[in-house]
Amino acid sequence: MKWLITGAAGMVGSDLRQALTLRGETVVALDKSRLDITDSARVHEVISSARPDIIVNCAAWTRVDDAEANEAAANAINGSAVELLARSANDSNAQLVQLSTDFVFDGSKRAPYDINDRTSPLSAYGRSKLLGEHAAAHAKRHLILRTSWLFGKSGPNFVEAIRRQLGKGTNPLRVVNDQRGRPTYTPHLAEALIRVVNGGATGIVHYVDEPECTWYDFACAIVEELGAAVSVTPVSTAEFPRPATRPAYSVLSTERYERMTGVRPESWREGLRQYLSNFEARSSKLE
Numbered sequence: 001m002k003w004l005i006t007g008a009a010g011m012v013g014s015d016l017r018q019a020l021t022l023r024g025e026t027v028v029a030l031d032k033s034r035l036d037i038t039d040s041a042r043v044h045e046v047i048s049s050a051r052p053d054i055i056v057n058c059a060a061w062t063r064v065d066d067a068e069a070n071e072a073a074a075n076a077i078n079g080s081a082v083e084l085l086a087r088s089a090n091d092s093n094a095q096l097v098q099l100s101t102d103f104v105f106d107g108s109k110r111a112p113y114d115i116n117d118r119t120s121p122l123s124a125y126g127r128s129k130l131l132g133e134h135a136a137a138h139a140k141r142h143l144i145l146r147t148s149w150l151f152g153k154s155g156p157n158f159v160e161a162i163r164r165q166l167g168k169g170t171n172p173l174r175v176v177n178d179q180r181g182r183p184t185y186t187p188h189l190a191e192a193l194i195r196v197v198n199g200g201a202t203g204i205v206h207y208v209d210e211p212e213c214t215w216y217d218f219a220c221a222i223v224e225e226l227g228a229a230v231s232v233t234p235v236s237t238a239e240f241p242r243p244a245t246r247p248a249y250s251v252l253s254t255e256r257y258e259r260m261t262g263v264r265p266e267s268w269r270e271g272l273r274q275y276l277s278n279f280e281a282r283s284s285k286l287e
């Protein structure tokens with residue numbers, strides 16, 4: 001099978017490319033400089049000449065807070081451009097895999113969100129991603145893979161944010177303890193994506209690592225794994241106003257994923273250990 005990845009330099013795109021290459025799959029991995037997904041003529045030209053079996057759209061506007069003041073720009077990348085990909089996927093008889101997010105939900109539930117639960121995004125980013133889900137559904141064969149709280153080597157993420165604070169000598173760390181979700185290590189997501197595509201899945205699937213936790217719990221785990229001598233103080237979201245409203249509860253249920261693959265989600269704590277040990281290996285090579 002031939003895979004085409006857009007946004008291939010991002011966190012998910014780069015780990016997916018690596019996972020597919022290690023399996024010996026044929027991969028056309030295109031970063032933004034090689035394929036801007038908002039460029040309709042280029043999308044058509046690239047996809048019709050590559051003729052992939054599967055297009056995985058890892059390109060996105062992911063700056064959640066900046067999207068509030070730039071909703072049209074976020075919609076163009078996360079919404080309208082997905083329509084172009086869906087059209088090209090249909091012309092080439094390819095399957096379109098669209099990455100989406102827990103931010104399509106409003107967080108008012110207190111039990112894990114199922115794939116069929118009502119969407120109701122609270123932020124411009126969430127609305128733009130929901131537009132993307134609707135656009136992806138125009139591809140005759142499509143898979144919408146929702147995930148959350150990603151961390152991986154090729155992008156800014158929460159682990160790096162904590163590490164930056166430690167580097168500045170911040171103590172105690174103040175971290176919100178009233179938002180619940182499921183952190184996910186991007187190599188785990190890449191494996192899950194390949195597994196569900198190879199299993200022939202269509203429609204919506206949720207993949208997130210387990211278990212659920214708060215950002216405070218996640219921060220405590222990072223500090224513990226790093227052996228840092230700092231304390232972590234739980235605070236409320238109200239104490240940390242941000243431009244975009246986040247869902248207070250955005251735990252995604254992986255029930256469909258587990259049923260269709262027979263595999264349980266990976267542990268984010270294990271992913272965190274791997275992430276940190278790979279980082280240490282990279283740093284020591286640089287010394």
Ligand SMILES: NC(=O)c1ccc[n+]([C@@H]2O[C@H](COP(=O)([O-])OP(=O)(O)OC[C@H]3O[C@@H](n4cnc5c(N)ncnc54)[C@H](OP(=O)(O)O)[C@@H]3O)[C@@H](O)[C@H]2O)c1
Nearest residue numbers: 007009010011012032036037059060062099101147150155
């Ligand atoms: N990060 C999370 O916590 C999270 C959670 C849930 C779902 N997701 C979803 O997962 C997917 C992958 O996210 P990620 O974390 O890997 O994001 P990322 O690291 O920010 O990667 C996104 C990539 O898309 C590129 N891009 C932006 N505009 C583009 C355009 N017009 N054409 C082509 N490429 C473009 C970016 O390039 P530049 O950096 O050069 O702009 C970047 O390399 C996205 O759909 C995101 O919404 C992410």
